[in-house]
Amino acid sequence: MSAAFKRAQLNHQEASAVEWVVCLQRLPEEFLEELRRRVDIVDLISEHVQLRKTGRSFIGLCPFHNERSPSMSVSSERQMFHCFGCGAGGTVIRFVMDIEGISFPEAVEKLAVRANLSLPVGFNHTSGEVAKTELAERVRTANELAVKFYAHILMNSDVGAQALAYLNRREVSRSTAVSFQLGYAPKQADVLMNFLQRRGFTMEELETAGLVVEVGGRFVDRFRHRLMVPITNVRGQVVAFAGRALAADAKPKYLNSPETPVFRKSVTLFHHFDARKAIRRKRQAYLLEGYMDVIAAKQAGLEAVVATMGTSLTPEQASLLKRDCDTVVVVYDGDSAGIAAARRALDILEEAELEVRIVQLPGGLDPDEYIRTHGKAAFVREVSVYVLTPLQFLLRRLRQESDLLSPAGRTAFLRQAMEVVADRATPIEAESELRNLSQEFELSMESLKEEMHLVAKKSQKRKMSHRQSQENKTQPLPKGFIEAGQRILQMLMSDARTLAFIEAYDLDELATPEQTALLAMLCGWRAETVRISLSTFVDEIDSPDVRKLASALVLDELPEYDEILLADYVRKVRAYLLETQYKNAVSHLISAQIAGETEMVTEIKSQVDALLREMEALKSPHTGHHPPSGGQEARTR
CATH class of the missing domain: 1.10.860 (DNAb Helicase; Chain A)
Structure with missing residues (x-):
C-alpha cells in the first residue's frame, strides 16, 4: 500500500473523528436518509438561487462564487447538488453547512426543524453531551438578554450618557450603534447579575457564560463602566462581548469574554455574520484588527469587513474566510506592530490558498483614526486604490527596516530585495521592481538581473525537492x-x-x-x-x-x-x-x-x-x- 494511500485514509479517519464519531454514532443512518427525503433539495436551494429545469436536473447560478452563466446542477433524483465552476457539492445537509457556515450537527438540527422531524433520542450521544448542549443554550440565552439589557441602558437612561458621549467623540452615529447592538455596562457591581437572576439564571450559568466573575469571595458583573460590543457567531447568535473601558486609567482597554461553551476566539471573526453576503457577492473580504475599526469602516460604506478582535489571525479564521471569498485585503494598523501582524497574516492567508492584498495606512494610523482624521471618502480610496501586492508590501517593509544612508546598508537591502523578488515575483512583477530599483540606486538592469539569478540559483538548491514535486503535479496527464x-x-x-x-x-x-x-x-x-x-x-x-x-x-x-x-x-x-x-x-x-x-x-x-x-x-x-x-x-x- 502506497504512502499516499495510507495518508489519505488516516487523514480521512482523523478528520471524521472530530465531528462524525460524535455525531454519526448518535444519528442513525435511517434518520439521515429520512431527513434528506423530507427536505427536497430543489426546494431548499430555490430559496437561495433561481433554478430552471434542464433534462432530468435543474441548473442555476452558484451562490458560492461569482458567475454570470449557471454552472450549478441540482439533481432531484439523487438529492444532490454540484457546481462545475467552484466544485461545491453534496446533499441538503452540506448545502446548509456551506451556505450558513455551520457544523454538521447544527445543519441536521436546522433541517430537522424544517422537516418537522423529531431528533432521535440521545441525539447528543451521552447524558453528559446533553447537559453540555443545554448549558450552551442557556449561555446563548443569557447573552441575548444581556445585549438587550446593555443596549437599553445606553439608549434609554441617563446612566448611559457618558458612553453615548464617547460614541459621539468617535463619530459613531446612533443608527450604527443600533445596527451593531452596542450597549453600556453600568459601574454598579451587580446590575446585570441581579437582572438575569430574576429571570431564572443560576450563578453557575452566569459564570460559565463569562458574564459574572468571583472577586474577593463574591460574584460581581465582569463588565463594569464599559461600552459593550456584542460578538456574534456565523449564525448571528451573540456568543461573547468586548467591553471598551470608558475610564482613562482602566486596564485593560478592552476586556473580552473568556472561552465558553459557545465562544472560541480563535475560530470567530467579528462582524462575520453581517458581512458574509457582501463578502460572497464580491468574493473579497477586508480584514481589520479591532472592533472600532470595523464599526468605522462599515459606517464609511464598506460592508465586507471583519476583524480578528485585536489578536493574531489564526488558520481557523483564515479557513472561515476561504469559504466565502478568494481575496483578502489586510487593513491593519499602520504602526510597526500592525505591519508585523500583517506580515504574519500574509503567511497564514496564503497557506489557506487565498489571494492577499495589503493596505498600509499613512501616518501609522489605524482605520478608525484615519477615517476621523481624513474622512470616509479618503479611507475608501486608500483601501480601494492604494493596495499593495505581497511583493510590494514585503519590499516596502524591507526598505523601512534597512539603513539606506550607508553603502553597506544599501548593498544589504539590495541583496535582500533580490531574494524577495526571486522568491515571489512573477516575470512582469520582477521586471517592474528591478526597473524601479535600477533607477533609484543608479544600477544597470543587467547587474540587478544577474544578482537576482545568483540568488535564485541558491534558493533553487534549497527548494529543489519541493519544486520537483510541484512540477510533477503540474505535468499534463493523459x-x-x-x-x-x-x-x-x-x-x-x-x-x-x-x-x-x-x-x-x-x-x-x-x-x-x-x-x-x-x-x-x-x-x-x-x-x-x-x-x-x-x-x-x-x-x-x-x-x-x-x-x-x-x-x-x-x-x-x-x-x-x-x-x-x-x-x-x-x-x-x-x-x-x-x-x-x-x-x-x-x-x-x-x-x-x-x-x-x-x-x-x-x-x-x-x-x-x-x-x-x-x-x-x-x-x-x-x-x-x-x-x-x-x-x-x-x-x-
Whole structure:
C-alpha cells in the first residue's frame, strides 16, 4: 500500500473523528436518509438561487462564487447538488453547512426543524453531551438578554450618557450603534447579575457564560463602566462581548469574554455574520484588527469587513474566510506592530490558498483614526486604490527596516530585495521592481538581473525537492488516464464487487492526489461492516477538493459493474503509473552512472528490468481481465 494511500485514509479517519464519531454514532443512518427525503433539495436551494429545469436536473447560478452563466446542477433524483465552476457539492445537509457556515450537527438540527422531524433520542450521544448542549443554550440565552439589557441602558437612561458621549467623540452615529447592538455596562457591581437572576439564571450559568466573575469571595458583573460590543457567531447568535473601558486609567482597554461553551476566539471573526453576503457577492473580504475599526469602516460604506478582535489571525479564521471569498485585503494598523501582524497574516492567508492584498495606512494610523482624521471618502480610496501586492508590501517593509544612508546598508537591502523578488515575483512583477530599483540606486538592469539569478540559483538548491514535486503535479496527464480513474471510482461507488478487484490488483494510486485520496476513502467505506449511505459518505468528506470530486462523480450517471471494462480501466492506470516509474528509474540510473555509484547502478538496473517485464505483461490482450494470482512482480515505491 502506497504512502499516499495510507495518508489519505488516516487523514480521512482523523478528520471524521472530530465531528462524525460524535455525531454519526448518535444519528442513525435511517434518520439521515429520512431527513434528506423530507427536505427536497430543489426546494431548499430555490430559496437561495433561481433554478430552471434542464433534462432530468435543474441548473442555476452558484451562490458560492461569482458567475454570470449557471454552472450549478441540482439533481432531484439523487438529492444532490454540484457546481462545475467552484466544485461545491453534496446533499441538503452540506448545502446548509456551506451556505450558513455551520457544523454538521447544527445543519441536521436546522433541517430537522424544517422537516418537522423529531431528533432521535440521545441525539447528543451521552447524558453528559446533553447537559453540555443545554448549558450552551442557556449561555446563548443569557447573552441575548444581556445585549438587550446593555443596549437599553445606553439608549434609554441617563446612566448611559457618558458612553453615548464617547460614541459621539468617535463619530459613531446612533443608527450604527443600533445596527451593531452596542450597549453600556453600568459601574454598579451587580446590575446585570441581579437582572438575569430574576429571570431564572443560576450563578453557575452566569459564570460559565463569562458574564459574572468571583472577586474577593463574591460574584460581581465582569463588565463594569464599559461600552459593550456584542460578538456574534456565523449564525448571528451573540456568543461573547468586548467591553471598551470608558475610564482613562482602566486596564485593560478592552476586556473580552473568556472561552465558553459557545465562544472560541480563535475560530470567530467579528462582524462575520453581517458581512458574509457582501463578502460572497464580491468574493473579497477586508480584514481589520479591532472592533472600532470595523464599526468605522462599515459606517464609511464598506460592508465586507471583519476583524480578528485585536489578536493574531489564526488558520481557523483564515479557513472561515476561504469559504466565502478568494481575496483578502489586510487593513491593519499602520504602526510597526500592525505591519508585523500583517506580515504574519500574509503567511497564514496564503497557506489557506487565498489571494492577499495589503493596505498600509499613512501616518501609522489605524482605520478608525484615519477615517476621523481624513474622512470616509479618503479611507475608501486608500483601501480601494492604494493596495499593495505581497511583493510590494514585503519590499516596502524591507526598505523601512534597512539603513539606506550607508553603502553597506544599501548593498544589504539590495541583496535582500533580490531574494524577495526571486522568491515571489512573477516575470512582469520582477521586471517592474528591478526597473524601479535600477533607477533609484543608479544600477544597470543587467547587474540587478544577474544578482537576482545568483540568488535564485541558491534558493533553487534549497527548494529543489519541493519544486520537483510541484512540477510533477503540474505535468499534463493523459485524458484517458484521468477518465479511467474516474470510472474506477464510480464503479467502487456503485458496486461492492469492485473492492475485491482493486485489492487483488493492489491498486492504490490514481491520476491525481484527489483521486488517490478518494480511492482510499471509498475502499475504507466499502470495507466497513456497518456502512453509511453514499450520500452520507460524500457529506462526511472533510477535504473540500476531494468532496468536490466525489459530488461530481455521484451526480454523473454511475456505471453498472462490468469486470471487463473495470479491468481495462485498471490496466490503463497501471500502464501509466509503470511508465512514469520507469522514466524516473531511468533518470536515476543515468545520474548514478555519471556519479560512478556502481552499487546504486546495479540496484536501479534491476528495478528498471522488473518494470519493463511488468509493462510487457500489461500489453498481453488477456492481462487484466482477471485479477493476478500472486501480486505484482515489482513496484518502485
